[in-house]
Amino acid sequence: MQPGRKLRDYASAGIPWYLLAEPDMVDYRSITLRLYRLDGARYTEQAVASHGEILKSDAPFPFAIDPTDLVRP
Numbered sequence: 001m002q003p004g005r006k007l008r009d010y011a012s013a014g015i016p017w018y019l020l021a022e023p024d025m026v027d028y029r030s031i032t033l034r035l036y037r038l039d040g041a042r043y044t045e046q047a048v049a050s051h052g053e054i055l056k057s058d059a060p061f062p063f064a065i066d067p068t069d070l071v072r073p
Contacts, residue, residue, distance in 0.1 A: 007036065007043050017060045018043055021070065031067040 010018055018036040030051040036043035037059070049055035049067055056064045 011038055011041055011043060014038070021067075029071060031070050033065060033067050033070075 007018060016038045018038075020034040020036065022032045022034065024030045024032075032048065032050045033055045034045055035047040035055060035057055037046045046059075047055055047057050049065070051068060054064050054066050
């Protein structure tokens, strides 16, 4: 599910990529990462990774992020 107003505002500004970090609101011990690409006037989800997965993409540049690295022990 896409966040609403912020993504609409970013899309109308022409921001081509958006990376969303969603913490687990129960205990804040994990994060889900979602990568969105601007497609016309809307964002489409390009990749997603949760705890134990790696978010990888070649665009907008090659990268790999482990969401676990973003959470304090």
